[in-house]
Amino acid sequence: MTIGIWVLGDQLWSGQTALKSHQGDRSQVPVILIESAEFARQRPYHRQKLALVWSAMRHFAEDLRAEGWSVTYEIAEDFLTPLHHWLKTQGISHLQVMAPGDRPFEAWLKSLTLPCELTLLRNNHFLWSREDFSAWAGDRKSLLLEDFYRAGRKRWQILMVDDQPVGGRWNFDQDNRKPAKKNISPPKPLSFPPDAITQQVIERIEQLNLPGYGQLSGFQWGVSRQDALQGLKHFIDVGLSQFGTYQDAMVMGQKTLWHSLISPYLI
Numbered sequence: 001m002t003i004g005i006w007v008l009g010d011q012l013w014s015g016q017t018a019l020k021s022h023q024g025d026r027s028q029v030p031v032i033l034i035e036s037a038e039f040a041r042q043r044p045y046h047r048q049k050l051a052l053v054w055s056a057m058r059h060f061a062e063d064l065r066a067e068g069w070s071v072t073y074e075i076a077e078d079f080l081t082p083l084h085h086w087l088k089t090q091g092i093s094h095l096q097v098m099a100p101g102d103r104p105f106e107a108w109l110k111s112l113t114l115p116c117e118l119t120l121l122r123n124n125h126f127l128w129s130r131e132d133f134s135a136w137a138g139d140r141k142s143l144l145l146e147d148f149y150r151a152g153r154k155r156w157q158i159l160m161v162d163d164q165p166v167g168g169r170w171n172f173d174q175d176n177r178k179p180a181k182k183n184i185s186p187p188k189p190l191s192f193p194p195d196a197i198t199q200q201v202i203e204r205i206e207q208l209n210l211p212g213y214g215q216l217s218g219f220q221w222g223v224s225r226q227d228a229l230q231g232l233k234h235f236i237d238v239g240l241s242q243f244g245t246y247q248d249a250m251v252m253g254q255k256t257l258w259h260s261l262i263s264p265y266l267i
Contacts, residue, residue: 004030004092004116006083008100009053010267012060013225014067017098017121030090031064031071033057037208038078046214048221051205052264055198055223062197063224075204084115092116099123127156146170172244180249186257187238191220192227221264228265235260 005018014020022029035054061073072090074082087095099120100106109120122129128136136151137143150170153159159166194202202216222228235243243258251257 001093002030002091003094003096004032004087004090006095006097007031007033007060007064008097008105009033009035009057010101011098011125012056013125014064015124017124018096019064019069020124021096021121026067026069029069030086030092031069032074032083032086033061033071034074034076034079034082036076036079037210040208040210040212045210045212047205047210047212047216048214048219049264049267050210050212051198051201051216051219052221052223053267054204055194055201058197058201059224080112087114087116094119096121101125127152176244177248178245180246180251180257184246184251184254184257186242186254187234189220189256189261190222190231190234192222194219195223198223228262231262231265232260235262 003022005022007016007019011018014023019026019031035057040050058073061071064071072086074086076082086092094117095114096119097109099122100109101123106120109118112118136148140147153165153170154163198219202219205216222231239258239260241258243260246257247259249257
């Protein structure tokens, strides 16, 4: 039996379930990543988001190759044409995919007729599994984020002392709604000038003329795990101290204030 792994565009981490389960025999397990123009046409993406995802995929493929994986990277019109060709040429009899976080895409995967067995492995990108959440939700009459937040703090012992929150309060929201002062000096956001791979992605998106919004010019996002970790460190070092205080503030001429700018890396 030949196992193959399909890595989706929001699963770019070597610790994700499918890759992690084959770390010991990585050279024997083919991996594929696919850029699909057809998928990008299904909804109006922000062009910079699409560039970020595709560039991150290409960079991750290079990282996997450097780690000893056998990687096929397809730039295609759709998913199925290169997937079927790869399954056939690699002799894949069992395709493994970490379950998508996107339910419609998961339903599409399950509907496919493939020439091999398909297994969706548990998604380990979340602290709570779907089963865990269902057990917590149970027969509750209401599902409040605050209740779920507190349950998560207790379950994972995050800022807790003897089942009580550090500081004696569950949140400090009332302290985090202050208006910005005059003449504020927020930190300059960390930027990552596009490298050759990102430039190629930007050119492809421009040529495809996909539906969407936003401008590709000025793209400055990180496109690798190393970039994301650098962005996190920058926020902790220069932005975190004032983030809470001014997290709801809006100031003319200021685009980012003390916000972390790391949520795009959590796709």
